Every structure is written in structure tokens, then in C-alpha cells.
Amino acid sequence: MSATDILLWGVLPYVVTAVFIVGHVWRYRYDQFGWTTRSSEVYEKKLLRWGSPMFHVGVLMVAGGHVVGLLIPREWLYAIGIDEHAYHLGATWLGTFAAVLTVVGLTILIYRRRRTRSVFLATTRMDKLMFVALGAAIGFGTAATVVEQIIGGGYNYRETISPWIRSVMYFQPDIALMDGIPVLFTLHVVSGLLLIALWPFTRLVHVWSAPVGYLVRPYIVYRSRDAQQGMREGRPGWDPVETRSRKR
Amino acid sequence: MRVMAQMTMVMNLDKCIGCHTCSVTCKQAWTNRSGMEYVWFNNVETRPGIGYPRTYEDQDRWKGGWQLTRRGRLKLRAGGRLTKLASIFSNPVLPEISDYYEPWTYDYDTLISAPQGEHTPVARPMSLLTGDNMAITWSANWDDNLGGAGETMQQDPILATMSKRVEAEFSQSFMFYLPRICEHCLNPSCVASCPSGAMYKREEDGIVLVDQDQCRGWRMCVTGCPYKKVYFNHKTGKAEKCTLCYPRLEVGQPTVCSETCVGRLRYIGLVLYDADKVLEAATVRDEKDLLDAQRAVFLDPHDPEVVAAARRDGIAEDWIEAAQNSPCWDLISRYEIALPLHPEYRTLPMVWYVPPLSPVVDVVTDSGNDGEDAPTLFHAIDKLRIPVEYLAGLFSAGDTAPVVQSLQRLAAMRAHMRNVNLGLEQDPLIAESVGMDGETIEAMYRLLAIAKYEDRYVIPTAHAETARELEMLGLDELDSGCSLDHEGGPGMGGPRFGSSSGTPLRATVENFHVLQERQTADAIDEPRSRVNLLTWDGKGTPPGMFPERESTPPPHGEAPGAPDPDGAAPPSGPAPSADPGPDPGPASLPEGGPRL
Known part of the structure; x- marks a missing residue:
């Protein structure tokens, strides 16, 4: 177990998680105004019409696959009748389908971003960094699936990576599990961790704003001017005069 | 009955000379920022014309507003909640900036820094989106004064509903200006479209606003608004819209567009309405009944029952008084000469218009007749079917009766006031023929023609009795020219x-x-x-x-x-x-x- 192993599989995940959580809390508290999809649809629609739904649907499938493959112990899946073979088939083929959607979608989106000048000019440095991390995570992940699972004999990450992730999650990181995993998986995990660390500081935060509340709220929203004090927050030292509450 | 107050605007189109002062001052106050270059919260369109953004009134294409389902229920034209969420990754009916126009500046630096040469240096137009040189092909009012209308007028969605024959003769006989701001609707489809719940209608005065902190940039409101008066700030990624200059209204000042209106054609005042009846009014079957249905939602502020209910519902005494003195109530419900813009969108818009009589008068006088003689004018209104039909397409879902009534009342006012001013004998038949009496006509004349500042704007101040808020309101204006602080968004500081x-x-x-x-x-x-x-x-x-x-x-x-x-x-x-x-x-x- 080298120092690198300990840093990568025993320290980095916790650093990344801390950055992820603290970063989100900070961003949510101090940057509500910057919290948006930063859509570029008003610049260009034709390519976006194809690329964006493909990418988003694909990446949601990929996320679901990761939950099933990494977080759910395989014994639980055995219990509901999904044996090793069935899982492997599903993971490989559904995963490949999702990967194709995601990769093609992302390619269209990146092409669009680069070639449509107004979109390119609206791209911040943070966006570019995010695209690198996202592209790396998706690229290595796809490569790992293709090389190891489709061409190769099939690498059983549910014996190594999955239990390692769960061990990290209950604060008993089992670094030895990650010994000798294929290099593409190593790259995928590391770039994925990098992406998670960048997450709160990029436009990716819009993921947490998925508007499911829209399904249940009344159509017309009313708000009182008084409730929001004319749109402005209060300032220390300028509280209105009022009787103090006797309740403590 | 649940009484609510709505800040309302009425524009008297007869007096609009199309000078764009309202647009320019609004732009300077609210949208002279990066990301909002293409945005005009207030714009003035020449009609007939295709408007801004182009053909926005064509709801078959842009899917704004509400429609009735076959079972008679109200539904967003662009689709309900599930459709919205399903199309959230790419909104198929969102206008692109090019549907408004590509904003540009000029390469002014060349004028100063160009080396000495044979030719005078020229400041070339440069796109504000790409920074490239560009050819200007459209803008917010490219067809101003029917410029190039021969090319574009057939795209006017209102004309498209009329016969082909009409088009050619139309522009020769009839043209007027239509200033537009956000309608601050009673049943706003933009608010209903917002997945984040960031858009809301203010309980106190009915102003529709976007909470800039909660907006997540899903862009559904832009599609939802049939008037296309919600805009996407392409720099901040947030929706922005006309705020009815609420920081000014709250301290009793009229909006910037009204304050600076050269023709003094805008009126601002409160209208009390029954919030319980809004949905019912928006759901009436026949589009042509929408105008009457909306008028029926409004409450007479002089009715003691209404006043009692308003007090019960927490409307302050000075607001009730302001509603009683409201010029908008008078124009909409007392004289019944103001009409809503496109009631058929079922949003119950709250910026109303007095349709223009002057083009009719011009036709009459050009033909050598007496443009202030009531029977002559009535005859002309009847005879000029095309303009009346066009106005009906704008203001009453195609029903010509309300437009004819408005124009006739304006014509009667002209005839009646000529008699008054020349000291001639009064002809009570003039007023009677339009269902009014001399006194009412003279009151209407004072409001429309004399149009004193304090009669046009009856604006009660907001009840914000804390030093901090008052201080902020004042400082906002001083600090940034208006209450919109620098780049970033309305009121975002x-x-x-x-x-x-x-x-x-x-x-x-x-x-x-x-x-x-x-x-x-x-x-x-x-x-x-x-x-x-x-x-x-x-x-x-x-x-x-x-x-x-x-x-x-x-x-x-x-x-x-x-x-x-x-x-x-x-x-x-x-x-x-x-x-x-x-x-x-x-x-x-x-x-x-x-x-x-």
C-alpha cells in the first residue's frame, strides 16, 4: 500500500466530499443569484435541440446505473433475483446505450459551444474547466466499459470498487480493495472525484434545482410585499422597533 | 368576494406620436446592461406591423398564454406541468435572440484611431453577441412608421386573419402606434409557467415580478407570456421583465415611461377586483365574451359594499380612496372606452388602450368633410370597416362592437366639445346617441384632453413605514439612476x-x-x-x-x-x-x- 494509494483512496474521497458539501452550503447561502442553468438556448437552438436532451437523458441513466452498481450490495440484488449474469448483461448493454447517448450528446454540445461564436464567448473559464472534468469522467468511464466489459473479459468492479465506495461512506476506507484495479477505472474514479469537487463552483449546481415542486404547486403564485421587505433583506442595526418577545 | 387591488395602466393611443421617448427612458433606467442589450421592457410598435419580437402575436407558433381544453378547462397553450418538465432540457418554442434582433454597437474607436488615409473612417456595426462585424437587418422597431412594410406587413398576425385584399389598401389608410409594456395580468401565464416558482404576483398591487434569487433560468416564462414581455438575460441566465417601476410607484411616482411620455397619453391608477372571479372570467367559452367577463371582475370602488369588503380584506383607506379617484377605473368601466390588448390570450391583461380615432378623423378631413361633426364621424367609423376590424383583432378578440362603441364615444366627445368651445347650442342627441350625457362627456374630455398630471396618475404610496426601506428607495435611485443596480438584475444590488x-x-x-x-x-x-x-x-x-x-x-x-x-x-x-x-x-x- 503506497502513499499514493492512501492519498487517492483514503484521503481524496473525504477531501472531495468536504469540498462538495461545504462548497454547496457556501454557494447556496451566498450566491443564489449565480445559481442558474446559464442556458445558451437564446443564442442557438438547432443543435441544442438534439444535444441537450440526449446528453441529459443519457447522463441521468448513467447516474442511475452508478447508484445500482456502486451503492447497492450485490447480495441485495441476488435476493431479488438479479444474478451476476443478468446484472452484467444489463449493466453492459443499458450502460453502453446510456454512454452512447451521453457521449454523442456531449459531443454535440461541445461542438456547438466551440463553433457557435456567441455561445463560445459566453463560456466562462469555470465552464471550460468543468467541461474538461466532465469530459474526462465520461470519456474514461465509457472507455473502461468498452475496453474491460465489452472487449475484455469483463471486470467485476462489484468486488473492488463498489465495496470500496461503501467502505468510504461508512468511514472505514478499505484501501486494499483498490489494489490493482484497471488503469481506466482508476482514471475514471479520479476524474469523477475531481468533477465532484468542482461541482459546487460550476453551473452543475442547477442539477439540485430540478423543479419537481412545480408538479404540485398552484399555478399562480402570490407574494406579499411586506413579507420580503420590498425585495431587500434587513441590515444589522436597522431592525424595526418592536416589543420584545417575553418568550425565550 | 375577495377584494384585491391592481395597479393598472391605460394608454390613449390617439395621442401617441411614436416618439419612443418611453422606450428610451425605460431602456436607460432598466435595461442598459450587458445581457439585456436586446431587451426593451417598453417598446412602441407601428401597426400594422409585425411587432417585437417578430410575429409574437402568432400563438400557433409561439404558444403563449392560455387556451381552453375541449372540456372547457383552462390550460397553458405551451403545455401543462408534465409537458413543461419533459421539455426542460430544450424548450422547443423559446424565441432566439435573432427573433428579437441581434444587438449591436459601432466600432467608434476607428473614428479616432484610424490612420490618415484617403477615405473618411467609418464606424462599422459590430455584434454585441459575437464581436464580429455584422449587417444590421432588424431591430426593435425596424418597421417604424411602416418603413419597409411592403416587405413585412403581410407577416402581421392580425392582418393574416383578415382578407388578402385588405393588406394593400390598409397601409395607405391607417397607421397608428402601439406602446407596449408588461400587462401585469390578473391571470399571468408567465407566473404559471415558471417551474421554480420564482415569478409571482404581488398581493398588494398586482405587479408581476421575477425573484432574481430564485430564478433558475428554465426559460418557460418567456414562452408562457403571449406578449413576450418576459426576457432572458443571456449574461446572468435569469428572466427579467418590466417591473412597472415598482420602486417609483411605491413612493407615489408614476413609472418612467409614463413620467417621460411626451404625449401624456398614459394613465396609472388602481382597479379593485374580485380575486374569486378571475378564473371564472378567464374560462368563459366564447373569446368575444372575455372583455365583458374581465370588466365584470372589476369592482366599483364607489359601491359601499365593495368598500366594506375592501376594508375587511385589509386594503388601506388611502388605497380605497385612490381606487375611487382612479383614472383607469373611469376609462375602463365608467366611460367604457378603454379596451384590453388581446383578451383572447385569457391572461386578463391590465394595461388597457383607448383605441385611436384620429386616423378616422384624418380620412374624413382629407376627403373635405367636417371631422368634428358627429354624424359624419359615425358614418366614417361604420364605413371604415378595415381599420375597425384590425382594432378589434387587437383589442376585443375580433368583436367590432366594443371598438365601434369606443370610437363613437370619442367622436361624440369631439362633436360635443366643439359646440361647447364655440358657445353653440348643445345638442343632447350627440351624447345620447352614444349612451352618455353631456356632463359625463365633459368629464371624459377633461381626463383625456386636459389630462392634468394629478388626474393621470393617482398612485397611493406603499405602506412601508420603516426608515430603512424609505432610505433604500431613495438611495436606489440616486445610486444607480434607477432602482436597478448596475449589471446583474433588477434590484439585485x-x-x-x-x-x-x-x-x-x-x-x-x-x-x-x-x-x-x-x-x-x-x-x-x-x-x-x-x-x-x-x-x-x-x-x-x-x-x-x-x-x-x-x-x-x-x-x-x-x-x-x-x-x-x-x-x-x-x-x-x-x-x-x-x-x-x-x-x-x-x-x-x-x-x-x-x-x-
Whole structure:
């Protein structure tokens, strides 16, 4: 177990998680105004019409696959009748389908971003960094699936990576599990961790704003001017005069 | 009955000369910012014409507003909740900026810096989106005064519903201007379209606003609004719209567009309405009944029962009084000459229009007849079917009767007032023929023609009895020309870098000092900006972002939080790179000014 192993599989995940959580809390508290999809649809629609739904649907499938493959112990899946073979088939083929959607979608989106000048000019440095991390995570992940699972004999990450992730999650990181995993998986995990660390500081935060509340709220929203004090927050030292509450 | 108050505007189109002063002052106050270059909260369209954005009234294409389902239920034309969420990754009916127009500037620098040469240097137009040279092919009012209308007029969605024959003769006989702002509807489809719940209607005065902190940029409101009066700020990624200048209204001032209107054609006042009847009115079967249904939602502020109910529902005494004196109530419900724009969108819009009679008068006088004779004018209104039909297409879902009634009342007013002014014998038949009496006509004349400032704008102040809020309202205007603070969004405070972030800059004594400094300074202030690493776009070295170099004198005073300029390296404590400069937290102070 080298120092690198300990840093990568025993320290980095916790650093990344801390950055992820603290970063989100900070961003949510101090940057509500910057919290948006930063859509570029008003610049260009034709390519976006194809690329964006493909990418988003694909990446949601990929996320679901990761939950099933990494977080759910395989014994639980055995219990509901999904044996090793069935899982492997599903993971490989559904995963490949999702990967194709995601990769093609992302390619269209990146092409669009680069070639449509107004979109390119609206791209911040943070966006570019995010695209690198996202592209790396998706690229290595796809490569790992293709090389190891489709061409190769099939690498059983549910014996190594999955239990390692769960061990990290209950604060008993089992670094030895990650010994000798294929290099593409190593790259995928590391770039994925990098992406998670960048997450709160990029436009990716819009993921947490998925508007499911829209399904249940009344159509017309009313708000009182008084409730929001004319749109402005209060300032220390300028509280209105009022009787103090006797309740403590 | 649930009484609510709605701040309402009425525009008397007879008096609009199409000078665009309202648009320009509005632009200067609200949308002269990066990301909003193409946006006009107030625009003036020449009609017939295709409008801004182009053909926005064609709801088969743009899917704005509401429609009835076959079972008679109200539904968003662009689709309900599930459809919205399903199309959230790419909204198929969102207008692109090119549907408005590509904003541009000119390469003015060439005029000064071009080397000596044979030809006079020219400032070429440059796109504000791409920075490239561009050919200007359209703008917010490219077909102003029917310019190029021969090419584009057939795209006018209202004309498209009329017969082909009409088009050619139309532009020769009839033209008028239509100033448009947000309608602040009673049943706003933009609010209903917002997945985040960031858009809302204010309970107190009915103004429809976007909460800039909650908007997540899903863009459904832009599609939802049939008037296309919600815009996407392409820099901040947030929706923005006409605010009815609420910071001005709250202190009793009319909106910027009204205040600066050269023709004095705008009226602002309250209308009380029954909130329980809104949905019912928006759901009436026949589009042509929508106008009457909407009028039936309004409550007579002189009715003691209504006043009692208004008090019960918490409407302040001065607001009830303002509703009783409201010019809008008079024009809409007492004289019944104001009409809503496109009632068929079922949003119950609250900016109403007095249709223009003057084109009719022009036709009459041009043909050598008496343009102030009531029977002649009535005859002309009847005879000029095409303009009346067009106006009906705009203001009454195609029903000509309300338009004819408005025009006839305006014509009767002309005839009646001529008799009054010339001291001729009164002809009571003139007033009677349009269902009014002489006294009412004279009152209407005072409101429409004399149009005193205090009669046009009856605006009760908001009930914000705290020093802090009043101070902010005043300072907002002083600080930034209007209540919109620099780039970033309405009322969002503080200037920002990149795509903006942080919390609003609040007004207190510190701002007072900044103001004072700015007003007495010799040079234009550097943009005072709070920067954080997250959204800094990499351009320049904003003060406070990096530790200052020892040799460089500090620019414009000292940035707070920057290392002490006369000391060498900062003393112990945080390393220079960790120095965040201006505190990004809520308690941060504006830069560039001396502190207390």
C-alpha cells in the first residue's frame, strides 16, 4: 500500500466530499443569484435541440446505473433475483446505450459551444474547466466499459470498487480493495472525484434545482410585499422597533 | 368576494406620436446592461406591423398564454406541468435572440484611431453577441412608421386573419402606434409557467415580478407570456421583465415611461377586483365574451359594499380612496372606452388602450368633410370597416362592437366639445346617441384632453413605514439612476463580475459616503465591484482579488481588505493568496469609498 494509494483512496474521497458539501452550503447561502442553468438556448437552438436532451437523458441513466452498481450490495440484488449474469448483461448493454447517448450528446454540445461564436464567448473559464472534468469522467468511464466489459473479459468492479465506495461512506476506507484495479477505472474514479469537487463552483449546481415542486404547486403564485421587505433583506442595526418577545 | 387591488395602466393611443421617448427612458433606467442589450421592457410598435419580437402575436407558433381544453378547462397553450418538465432540457418554442434582433454597437474607436488615409473612417456595426462585424437587418422597431412594410406587413398576425385584399389598401389608410409594456395580468401565464416558482404576483398591487434569487433560468416564462414581455438575460441566465417601476410607484411616482411620455397619453391608477372571479372570467367559452367577463371582475370602488369588503380584506383607506379617484377605473368601466390588448390570450391583461380615432378623423378631413361633426364621424367609423376590424383583432378578440362603441364615444366627445368651445347650442342627441350625457362627456374630455398630471396618475404610496426601506428607495435611485443596480438584475444590488454573484448591496450610511464621493469626484468612478473567485471571468485584475504589488499605487483610494499600501507585506494572519479581498458575505461594504 503506497502513499499514493492512501492519498487517492483514503484521503481524496473525504477531501472531495468536504469540498462538495461545504462548497454547496457556501454557494447556496451566498450566491443564489449565480445559481442558474446559464442556458445558451437564446443564442442557438438547432443543435441544442438534439444535444441537450440526449446528453441529459443519457447522463441521468448513467447516474442511475452508478447508484445500482456502486451503492447497492450485490447480495441485495441476488435476493431479488438479479444474478451476476443478468446484472452484467444489463449493466453492459443499458450502460453502453446510456454512454452512447451521453457521449454523442456531449459531443454535440461541445461542438456547438466551440463553433457557435456567441455561445463560445459566453463560456466562462469555470465552464471550460468543468467541461474538461466532465469530459474526462465520461470519456474514461465509457472507455473502461468498452475496453474491460465489452472487449475484455469483463471486470467485476462489484468486488473492488463498489465495496470500496461503501467502505468510504461508512468511514472505514478499505484501501486494499483498490489494489490493482484497471488503469481506466482508476482514471475514471479520479476524474469523477475531481468533477465532484468542482461541482459546487460550476453551473452543475442547477442539477439540485430540478423543479419537481412545480408538479404540485398552484399555478399562480402570490407574494406579499411586506413579507420580503420590498425585495431587500434587513441590515444589522436597522431592525424595526418592536416589543420584545417575553418568550425565550 | 375577495377584494384585491391592481395597479393598472391605460394608454390613449390617439395621442401617441411614436416618439419612443418611453422606450428610451425605460431602456436607460432598466435595461442598459450587458445581457439585456436586446431587451426593451417598453417598446412602441407601428401597426400594422409585425411587432417585437417578430410575429409574437402568432400563438400557433409561439404558444403563449392560455387556451381552453375541449372540456372547457383552462390550460397553458405551451403545455401543462408534465409537458413543461419533459421539455426542460430544450424548450422547443423559446424565441432566439435573432427573433428579437441581434444587438449591436459601432466600432467608434476607428473614428479616432484610424490612420490618415484617403477615405473618411467609418464606424462599422459590430455584434454585441459575437464581436464580429455584422449587417444590421432588424431591430426593435425596424418597421417604424411602416418603413419597409411592403416587405413585412403581410407577416402581421392580425392582418393574416383578415382578407388578402385588405393588406394593400390598409397601409395607405391607417397607421397608428402601439406602446407596449408588461400587462401585469390578473391571470399571468408567465407566473404559471415558471417551474421554480420564482415569478409571482404581488398581493398588494398586482405587479408581476421575477425573484432574481430564485430564478433558475428554465426559460418557460418567456414562452408562457403571449406578449413576450418576459426576457432572458443571456449574461446572468435569469428572466427579467418590466417591473412597472415598482420602486417609483411605491413612493407615489408614476413609472418612467409614463413620467417621460411626451404625449401624456398614459394613465396609472388602481382597479379593485374580485380575486374569486378571475378564473371564472378567464374560462368563459366564447373569446368575444372575455372583455365583458374581465370588466365584470372589476369592482366599483364607489359601491359601499365593495368598500366594506375592501376594508375587511385589509386594503388601506388611502388605497380605497385612490381606487375611487382612479383614472383607469373611469376609462375602463365608467366611460367604457378603454379596451384590453388581446383578451383572447385569457391572461386578463391590465394595461388597457383607448383605441385611436384620429386616423378616422384624418380620412374624413382629407376627403373635405367636417371631422368634428358627429354624424359624419359615425358614418366614417361604420364605413371604415378595415381599420375597425384590425382594432378589434387587437383589442376585443375580433368583436367590432366594443371598438365601434369606443370610437363613437370619442367622436361624440369631439362633436360635443366643439359646440361647447364655440358657445353653440348643445345638442343632447350627440351624447345620447352614444349612451352618455353631456356632463359625463365633459368629464371624459377633461381626463383625456386636459389630462392634468394629478388626474393621470393617482398612485397611493406603499405602506412601508420603516426608515430603512424609505432610505433604500431613495438611495436606489440616486445610486444607480434607477432602482436597478448596475449589471446583474433588477434590484439585485451591487455590481458584479462575470455572471454575477453575491448578495445585494444595501443602502445605509456607507452608501451615502460613496454617493457623496461620486458626486464630488473629478473622474468617473471605476466600476465598484465585489468579486469572488467563483464567477470571476478572468478578465482584468479587479481590486481586492490579488494582493497589491508593493510598487503599484492603489487605484482610487484603497480597496477594503487589500493589504495596507504603506506597509510592506501584509502582517501575520492570512496569507496574501487567502485574502478574499472584499468580504463576499452579506455584510460586505461597497468598494471605493471611505468607510466610517
